[in-house]
Every structure is written in C-alpha cells, then in structure tokens.
Amino acid sequence: MTRPADPPLFEFNDIHKRYGRFHALRGITLNAPMGSIGLLGPNGAGKSTLLKVMLGLLSFEGSAQVLGFDVNADARKLRARVGYMPERDCYLSGMNAVELCIYAAELSGLPHPEAVQRSHAVLEFCGLGDKRYQKIDGYSTGQKQRVKLAQALVHDPKLLLLDEPTNGLDPDGRDEMLALIQSLPARTGCAILLSSHLLHDVERVCSRAILLHQGEVVYSGTIEDLRKEGQADLYEVRVKSGDEQLKKALEARGCRVDEADGMLSVLVPASTAKPTELIFTVAAAEGLQVRHLSPKRLTLESAFVRAVNDAREGGAA
C-alpha cells in the first residue's frame, strides 16, 4: 500500500527535557523513516518521556516533528493521526467493546455513523467476536489487550504507539497478538513504534531500533546492523546429543569452541574455505546429528546489553 511521498516518520532536533534538576532527555536528535521501529532502553532511560513528547503532551526544548506535524503547534491534529496502546489497563468501566470503540472514534473526530462502522470493522480485525457486546470489566487479559489495540486503531492512525502489547498474555496469546501487529503495516499502511522489554517481540515485529540510555540515543538504525557480531567465522551449533564429543573433535581440527546459550559457539580457522562443510563432516564422522547450524548473530538482547555497556563506559571515560 503506497502513499504518495510519505513524510519521514519523525524528526527530532536536540530535544531536552528537564524535570527540576533531573535531566530526562539530553539532546535527542533522531530521524526515522516510516516503518516498524522498536523503542528500547533500560528502565528510566527516557522512553516514556519521549513518547509523551511524541504525543504532544509535554513542553520541551528543541524541535520535534512527527508525521510532518510540529509537535508543539499542531499537537491536537497530530493526536488525531496517532494511536496509543498503553501498557496498563485502559477502558471505561461499565462499557462494552463496541461502545468504547465508538466513543474513541468520535473523540478522535469521526462522525457517529462512520464511528459505528469502523468500530465493528476494527473489532473484527482484532479478533473480538460476539464478546464485543459484553462489558469489558469481565474480559480476560487477552481480550482486554485486543480491545486496547482496537481503540488505538479505530480512527485509522498513521502511527501506532504500542507499549508492552503482550503484557500478561500466555504464549498462544502472545503469538496471536504479535501476528496481528506484524500484519498491521501491510494492512493499514501505518508505522509502528513498539516499546517493549521483550526483545524477542521487537525482533519479530520491527526492522529498526532506537536504543535509549539515560536520556541519550545510544543506537538508531536497523536491527540487522545492531546484531552483527563482527566476526565472520563464528558459528552456533547444536547437536542432538554429544556436545562434549563434538567440541573435542572440532578443537582437534583447529577450531575454538565455547558453550553459550545452550549451544556450541564455534570459531573456525580463518583459512577454512567451506566452514559449514567442515562442521558437518566432523559431526558425521563422530556419528552426531547436527540439528542447528548458523552463522552466529547476537541476539538482540546481547546486542542491547553490549550497546548499553559501551555507552556506560563511554560516559564514564
């Protein structure tokens, strides 16, 4: 779904925010294209503050533009184009899902008949069937999360802010919610900013990431780049059984083998022409079954920890 000349998703220029003496945001300068972006950072890094800035709810120094709107001057117009799915419970007691979505749509500026139509369409999209006519007070966690997503989508936002969308869901619920979120950009053409501690979720849904630490941007770019180990000949291997045996055999052939994350981390000698073949051959010779072999990339979690530690050391220096 292409729209003519998409403006950049947001542009921040040297944003500072102070709460008394606490310097929450220190010179944030960011530029991001439309797409799915993860917003990551330890607790207290400034994620919530940045989200508030993006919603036009805070005064700050510097300039910020989201979806082409100036955040200070056009805050209300901006909020009509942004959907927010908060982390904690968000509903009005005594209403059912349909009423909530209609109310939400009307508050965002849709006339009543359109609000009714869209509410039903969006609730269908989010997978709430007949349950939508019952009061939200009685919903399970998974259903409440779906309603939260629906109320964020009902006014067709161009940008969706998601705050821990899989909170409290059991594994199947998490899977379904993530699949739903993954399908959004193609279906609706909206951009997504996902703030979550569950880096697996972020990896699944987003292609880019912004990493904040103590009010500063530590990384802004693709997740692919963030995860690059930097070492070309490192491979992760898992065998059905016989880890120790394989380790010894590979070391005998000149590899360096460590154990990490339940798998073997193998560094083949630099001169090896076909590293994967080497590993397979050694395993076959020992009668071991290779169940997993791939170039080692950092998990997003390790990359995150590394980036933050680098920033800490950089700051301390």
Place this chain on the structure above:
Amino acid sequence: MSAAKAKVAAKEPRGAIRDQGYQPYTGSYTPEGGRWKLIFGRMLKMTARQPWVLVMLILCIFPGLVGGVITYIQAKMYAAGAAPSPEPNVFYLFTKWYGTLIIGFLTALFAGGGAIADDARAGAFPFYFARPVTREQYLVGKLVPPILLVFCVTVGPAMLLAIARAALAKDGDDAMIALLLPFKTIGLGVVEALALGVPVVALSSTSRGRAYVQGAFAALFLLPWILGSVFTGVTRSPWPNILSIRAHLLNVGHFIFAVPLEENERALPVWVSAAVLTALVVGSLVLLRKRLESMEVVGS
C-alpha cells in the same frame, strides 16, 4: 441475432471477491470545539444506566407531592385569610431535612463520586488524552452531569411547587409576588447544584477509590452540619456553622426567598455564606485543574 448469441457465448465468466478487512479512513472529521459534548453525553448516558438515578428521581417526587398538597391547602386558607402565605414552602422544600436537600446530596454523591476516580482506576486517562481532547473539555464533560442531575432533583419538585403556588394566587398583587418564585427557585437551585456538584467531582480527582471519595464527601457535608448544629445550639453563636455547606445554603436561601429567620435560629451574615460557597466552588475547580495536570498518560 446469432452474432449476439455468439458474443454471449464467447464472454469469459466473471467473479470477484471483495476485500472485507480493514479499510483506511477517508472521510471528514468533526470540529474540535464540540468534543466536550461527546464526553458530557456519554457520561450522562452511563450515569443514567445506574439504578440509583432512577431511585433518586422517584424519591424526589414524594417531598414534591406532599409539599404540593400542603401548599394547595395553605393557599386556599390564605385566600380565605385564615393562614399565613405559603411562600416559604418552596424554600423549606429545598433546605429542610424532609425536603430535597438530602436527595440532592445523595445524587451528587452517586453521580460525582466515581466521576474521575473510576477513570483513574481503569486507566482511562491515556484513552482520553492521547487523543485530541483537552483537559478543559474533559473537565466540562465530567462536571456537567452531576451538576445537572442535582439541579433536576432539587429544582424539579420545587419548580412544580412554585408554579402551583403562582397558579393558586388569590389576587393580582399576590400573583405578582408569587411569579417571582420560579426565578428564585432557579437561583437557589443553581447555587445548590454548584455547591454540591463541584466539590464531589474535585474530591473524585484525588483518589482511585470511589468509596473513599464518597466517604470523604459525606464527611465534608454531614459532619460539619451535625457538629455545627450541636455547637451552635450550645454556644448560641452562629460561627460553629462556618464549615457547614448546608448552613450556608440555608443562609443564602433565606436571603433569596426573603424568609425571616426563626426564633432561635442563629445565622451568619449572608455575605460570609456567599463568600464561603464561592471559595468552595472556585477552590474545587483549582484543585481539579491541578490534579488533571498531574495525571499520567504514558507510563505505568
């Protein structure tokens, strides 16, 4: 003929599957200024669903009916010169314990107690303020339903009485006096609705628990009334009543309806009562504004 048939035969079969899912929104948007009406309308609808509203509306009829009968009888007797004017009846309906004051208080308690507390508990602030809704629109939308309901519940019966009284006037002069009653009714009704409706909503913004808010409001209204009455009786000075909302409403009512004080009634000067009530309403609004500013929209 055969050419047409051939054409029909040669046509390819056609079919289409329609896209059922999510569609982008390309319609118009409503003007921003009117959003408070949405909030007001929704809050009124939701409050009206609660059973106690019906109870209050029904209850308020009884004092009205009883008062109506008494007024009728008294008016007839007044016309015959056998009894004093039933003017004060409307005033009494507003302020005596057997009138609509308690009903008005209870209405404010139920309508206003949860107004903001329920939203705080269910996390409705992100719902409202991550949208193009200003704090002012939200405030107006939340304040008007309790104030309106208290107004209806107190002024409704009183208005019926006032009109009945005017209709039963014995002659032209009497009618002129009686015709002022509806306006006086509305006047005191507005004061009472504000004095009860605004503080309860302000209290509602200070806690997440509707029960706490209602308890606090009850204490605010009833305790000074009880203690004030006791101490006024004992000390024979009107000043212990300084914190009693009811006493101030009574005072202002005396003034509006030009009903003289009873024998042993001690009252503060009217301007003191007016000042206290104004301070109450204004102070509540300031508190509300401050509390709303501090409500978190993002974050856990």
Place this chain on the structure above:
Amino acid sequence: MSDTKKMIETVHAARWYGQIIAVNDVSLEIGPGITGLLGPNGAGKSTLMKLMVGQLRPQKGEVKILGERIWNNRALMRRVGYCPEHEGSYEDLTGLELVTALNRLHGIDAGESEKRAKDMLARLDLADAMNRRIAEYSKGMRQRVKLAQAMAHDPDVIFLDEPLTGCDPLARVKVLEVVKALGDRGACVVVSSHVLFEVEAITSEILLIHKGQVLAEGDIYAVRDLIDKHPHKVRVECDRPRELARALVDADHVLNLGFEAGALTVDTREPDRCYPAIPQAAMKAGVTITSLTSPDNNLQAVFTYLTEERDKPGAHGAKTTAGAA
C-alpha cells in the same frame, strides 16, 4: 531413577474449588537443576505451585519436598524459597530491611541475615538502591527485591513465579545469572513463566500443565520428537536450493519440500534419518549450506502443538512420556 530425582514429589495430588478442579490427579517428580513450569492461563500452574510451596493443602494425595510433606511443616518451609507473582507491599521498609527481616523469619540469626541480604541484593544489581524505601522503587526493582528474599536464605528448593516481569533487559541478564548459578549449585529451581524464550534460555527441562494435568515433561527436544502429528521442519539456507531438493526428493524420509528465497524447507517424520542426510546430500551435489535451522524445534512450537491437540474433542489420553534426550 535414583533418589536425586525426588527433591519435589507429588503423588496423585488434587485440589478443587467448588466444582472447578484446578489440579487433577497429578503425580510428578522434579530433581535438582532448573525446571520450567509452563501452561496456558487457567491451566492450574499457580495452584500447583501453591500446593508445592505449602500455601494450599492437597485435598487428595500428597505433596512432598525433600521427602517430607510440606503442608504445615515449618521446619521444611525454611528450606524453601518462593517468589510469588503478585506484588506485596511493604512500602515503608527499605529493600535491605525487608530481605533481612524475611531471612530472620526463615530462622537465620540477625547478623548473618543482614550479610546474606546485602550479598544477594548486590548480586541483583540493587547495591545502590537497597537503602532506599521500596515505595521509591520501579517495577523491575521491586521484582528483584522479591527474588532476593526468595533466594537469600540459601534454600534447597526455590519456586519462582514469573520472575522476569517488569525487568528491563539489563536486569534480566542479572536475574538469569543468579538463577543459573543456583541451579548449578544443586538446588532445585522451578520457574513458571509465560515468556517461553526466557525459559528456553535457562533450561531445557520442562513440565507442561494443561487443564489441571501434566501434559508433557522432560527435555524439550525429546518431547518435540515425540509429537508425531507435526513433522519436523528443517530450513536450509543454501546457494542452490533446487539442486539440493533434487538430491533429496528420492529419500523416503522426506515428507515435503518447499522453496523460499535462498532456502529450502524440508518436512520429515523421521528426524534421525533426515538431519544427517541433508548435509550429506548437499556435499554430494556440490551445494554449500550457509545455515541449517529447525524453526519449530523450540518451546513455543511444543507448547502450541500440544495444547491445540488437547483442546480438540476426542483427544487421546497421555501419549507423551519423558524420553531420553
């Protein structure tokens, strides 16, 4: 099975609430090391954990820790640590005070209590915050205080219910370190979590609960192999997928071949024959494999496959058994 397996043991334990049965005739044994306790919402995990911790009494059967019944057994409870899911609230104490106090309740003397509390809090990265009031803590910090009190008195058996909620990735790394260390030392650690990849990161022994009964137990991969209904998927990234497909298509253990950009997917019901055959075929055909992965040989897949099967009417009785890895 030797005696070391029986650090936790339940024998036909059952617990119901009125008409609802939360734990239905559960017999299991858990040994030292880390075991993941998993299940959908409402499956009976929390009830089972409360039975094992001694907070609830089994209405039928027995629940034993270290060979003795845990119910009402104060001395035994001292050797058990429990980090519950819900938040307690002792807002006015500092983190250090709370953990020290709870240590003492577990029977450790005053000086030692404080020392162990300090030690554990420092390991969980709360060294700076331990002297501040809990009211000022963030969600992740409160979580870590809860964990500290569960582990500080050096218990032999530890139950952790959703230990990582609210933790940012840095805190998570610390917590996982501490939990792994406990497991390595020979304690029996039971971790219950919805976030499956977190469980995968620390253990491959699991216990899957569904509708009040044990659905599967043991090594994740062994259990996966036992799920006949869903063939193994193998994804092979290589330079010439169709060439590789040609080499594999005659093999009778190959159920299905699929093509993606730059990769070949192979479905098989006989993983033990298929996995070695793929690199062999590749080398013969001169195809270079860049990666070989099993997209559904993980905990999420096991979970989904097992629970979806159970929800269908007419599902079979217990088919899965603890297989050797």
